[in-house]
Amino acid sequence: MRVKMILPALTEATSPLFRPIKYSLFPPLGLATLAGYLRDDDEVDLQDEHVEILKTDDEPDIVVIQVYITSAYRAYKLADHYRQKGCYVCLGGLHVTSLPEEAAVHADSIFLGPGEDIWPQFLKDYREGHPQARYVSKVRTLKRLPPIRRDLIKRHLYLVPNSIVVTRGCPHHCDFCYKDAFFQGGRSFYTQKVDDALAEIDRLPGKHLYFLDDHIFGDSRFARELFQGMRGMGRLWQAAATVNSLLKSGMLELAAEAGLRSIFVGFESLSVANLQDHAKVQNLNRDYQAAIRRVHDAGVMVNGSFVFGMDDDDASVFSRTVDWAVESGIETSTYHILTPYPATGLYQRMEAEGRLLHSNWDLYDTRHTVFQPKLLTGEQLETGYWQAYRRFYTWRNIFKGASTKPTWLRFARHAAYSAGWKKFEGLWNLAIRLKQVGQMRPLLENILSGLGRVQPQTGVGSDDSVELPVLSSVD
Numbered sequence: 001m002r003v004k005m006i007l008p009a010l011t012e013a014t015s016p017l018f019r020p021i022k023y024s025l026f027p028p029l030g031l032a033t034l035a036g037y038l039r040d041d042d043e044v045d046l047q048d049e050h051v052e053i054l055k056t057d058d059e060p061d062i063v064v065i066q067v068y069i070t071s072a073y074r075a076y077k078l079a080d081h082y083r084q085k086g087c088y089v090c091l092g093g094l095h096v097t098s099l100p101e102e103a104a105v106h107a108d109s110i111f112l113g114p115g116e117d118i119w120p121q122f123l124k125d126y127r128e129g130h131p132q133a134r135y136v137s138k139v140r141t142l143k144r145l146p147p148i149r150r151d152l153i154k155r156h157l158y159l160v161p162n163s164i165v166v167t168r169g170c171p172h173h174c175d176f177c178y179k180d181a182f183f184q185g186g187r188s189f190y191t192q193k194v195d196d197a198l199a200e201i202d203r204l205p206g207k208h209l210y211f212l213d214d215h216i217f218g219d220s221r222f223a224r225e226l227f228q229g230m231r232g233m234g235r236l237w238q239a240a241a242t243v244n245s246l247l248k249s250g251m252l253e254l255a256a257e258a259g260l261r262s263i264f265v266g267f268e269s270l271s272v273a274n275l276q277d278h279a280k281v282q283n284l285n286r287d288y289q290a291a292i293r294r295v296h297d298a299g300v301m302v303n304g305s306f307v308f309g310m311d312d313d314d315a316s317v318f319s320r321t322v323d324w325a326v327e328s329g330i331e332t333s334t335y336h337i338l339t340p341y342p343a344t345g346l347y348q349r350m351e352a353e354g355r356l357l358h359s360n361w362d363l364y365d366t367r368h369t370v371f372q373p374k375l376l377t378g379e380q381l382e383t384g385y386w387q388a389y390r391r392f393y394t395w396r397n398i399f400k401g402a403s404t405k406p407t408w409l410r411f412a413r414h415a416a417y418s419a420g421w422k423k424f425e426g427l428w429n430l431a432i433r434l435k436q437v438g439q440m441r442p443l444l445e446n447i448l449s450g451l452g453r454v455q456p457q458t459g460v461g462s463d464d465s466v467e468l469p470v471l472s473s474v475d
């Protein structure tokens, strides 16, 4: 059987003029996971449009397309193209799960939710000659998974080919998040077995890993055992966690000892009313500054994530948030315009209030205003969003943020990390054009290791770590 797997890109990621590095960070892990269920004698071709030009003149038996909201139109176009040729088209992923009726028009089979139970079921049905039109995931487990087909990943095209996910979902329920809609009908937070996770980590070459888990500390027993197992593996890694989990004693330090060097934290908003509005309860009454201090004290950098456009945000929110982030010594910041994804609680609320402006999914990319804000105009929101990025990443603010650090080496690490990410976009673009992004990886690993000097502050190493920034932002 010939199987073609495609991760379509949003337009920006294929632009001949400029391509942000964030699209060359991570390989298509979801599709490589599904490829693990194919037989040895199946032929499989995995293409990621973010990093390569798609070949569409082939005629595979099955075409598998992963659909995100921002690439939905592109995905449907590809699906229609292959169906016209008589190929069997399967569509799955987040957007298909949110809007199955919309996707079904373009597919022979659609898949709702995670693929680990329904994809092998489909393969069996297809081989037996009776595939169903719709598969809905119900059994949620990461036990006894076949190995991810990492051999299909063109490692040289990615800065971070070692992306890994050892849990699925998240224990929280923020109303703007994809999570509750995607995992509806079954468990919405579950983990691998620690031994399986450690074995997967062990199989990855090089030093650097990026855990794409929504919340790596979400199950504290699992996380503790994982970090204990990772100690001594010589890995350097990045991950995401919630504010409240960073305030708990012990976990962060264990993670740092196991090689954690930067952490993505969803602060989202400095307004209590906003956090309440969006059910971000894990952030409520938490001392953000104390969380940041703890992370820094452990020798780990912070990538703070903030959302603009919530109902308590007025025109002052942009500069207030950025100045707070700079003064707090956050190394990198990621900003988003609030975006109601279909099937989320936020979407339903906005729809009921008649505040959705349109459903052009291409613009649901967290950079455009797609709903009517309360205390801002849509234009103010977009302008403020871009201004926030510019303001945070001025040289003045990079150095101001860095000067909150207690030692010169920490100052240098902060400045280099922050600037390296946003001040050299032209260079990243060139490396992408030349298909040389992978060549930067040894440098990344060397720099993240702080040229041998980065150690967590646990009494065993030097506080004077020097890391150069290369990445920090997932979205």
Ligand code: B12
Pocket: 007, 008, 009, 010, 013, 022, 023, 024, 025, 026, 027, 028, 029, 030, 031, 033, 034, 064, 065, 066, 067, 068, 069, 070, 071, 090, 091, 092, 093, 094, 095, 111, 113, 114, 115, 116, 118, 119, 165, 177, 178, 212, 213, 214, 341, 364, 365, 366, 367, 474, 475
């Ligand atoms: C890594 C990542 C990226 C990477 C790369 C994506 C990639 N290579 O897959 C980059 C940096 C490029 C990226 C960019 C963006 N991202 Co992003 N990203 C993620 C992240 C953190 C992890 C994705 C992942 O690898 N998961 C692990 C794998 C194993 O799971 P999976 O990919 O979902 O695959 C499983 C299922 O979905 C399913 N499945 C998928 N396809 C199919 C097909 C079939 C046939 C079947 C049977 C099953 C199936 O089976 C797989 C195994 O269970 C997610 C958050 C998350 N937890 O998912 C956000 C997330 C997907 N991103 C999001 C967004 C908004 C964006 C951006 C728009 C952000 C921006 N402002 O630019 C862009 C646009 C992306 C695009 N191309 O359209 C949203 C998506 C919202 C939505 N409803 O679509 C998420 C959910 C973040 C969030 N919490 O809001 N992203």
Ligand code: SF4
Pocket: 169, 170, 171, 172, 173, 174, 177, 178, 179, 214, 215, 242, 266
């Ligand atoms: S904590 Fe993050 S991943 Fe979990 S529900 Fe909230 S936004 Fe989603």
